[in-house]
Amino acid sequence: MFSFVQRFQNVSNHAFSLGIVMVVFIMASSYYQLVNNSAFSLPSDIDNVKTLINVRTSRYFGSQRGKPKENMKIKFDLNTDLTPLFNWNTKQVFVYLTAEYSSSGKIASEVTFWDKIIKSKENAVIKVNDLRSKYSIWDIEDTKFDNKDLVFKLHWNIQPWVGLLTYGETVGNHTLTVEDKEKI
């Protein structure tokens, strides 16, 4: 009655259902902890944003057929505490600073200026001044950034040890209108 195949099947079936129960329990408990620590409404302070404009003609900086394209970097202050995002199912937190804006046509965009991987609770407090953004941003449609309204937001993504990926954003947007250089 009990063959090798049958024993193997029984063991693997049992391991599979036990695994599912464990994963569900881990996911539920870590989600409960996040809600309990009000992780979905953490405050952040984005301030003192200055834009740095550069004109590029390379395809890797958004230029098409060698036409000059304005690229933008920023300098910013950031102050936030992401410690509540760490619990027993947090492998890493990916934190990223984005800006939302609209182009002159009907295109809406969101672009990442800066991001960071945080691997431990000890490094979850971010306090930086005059930090230069990582990425050089160009617009898909317009050549220039003049008069665009940028809304800066700090988002986070929890990479779990097992289970579903969790996303959220902090409370504390910063708005900025890019100056029209011709008027100066």
Place this chain on the structure above:
Amino acid sequence: MNLRSELQKLLNVCFLFASAYMFWQGLAIATNSASPIVVVLSGSMEPAFQRGDILFLWNRNTLNQVGDIVVYEVEGKQIPIVHRVLRQHNDHADKQYLLTKGDNNAGNDISLYANKKIYLNKSKEIVGTVKGYFPQLGYITIWISENQYAKFALLGILGLSALLGGE
């Protein structure tokens, strides 16, 4: 050993393969993705994803958010790439262009895109968005596909179990 029991065994094996295939195709329809479960092959998303980790995809969303981890296929290349969305540009309808980057890579993915394009087209090139994660279990498939003896070992074990598993 009679013919009836041997045929019964064969039928069981057929049933096993058919149900595995049905499960896979059913999942593909439910998630709207051609390959709803993928195994990570490169280290470009470390430390979030390592080689051998299993990812569960979803592709019923019309737009992606910045920060989403997507799987995309480049025209003419066989291997799907798992990277994070760095920028999104959309026309308020269902047309969206994405720029991606691997967390562990220094620069963005423009040099990986086909035909000198500098954006991905969401509706055409994205296979799915990563929703769930299970560590390391997919290493078995990497091991089988990359080790020439592994296939024979697997066949041997199957054959042996068929012989030993009599009644």
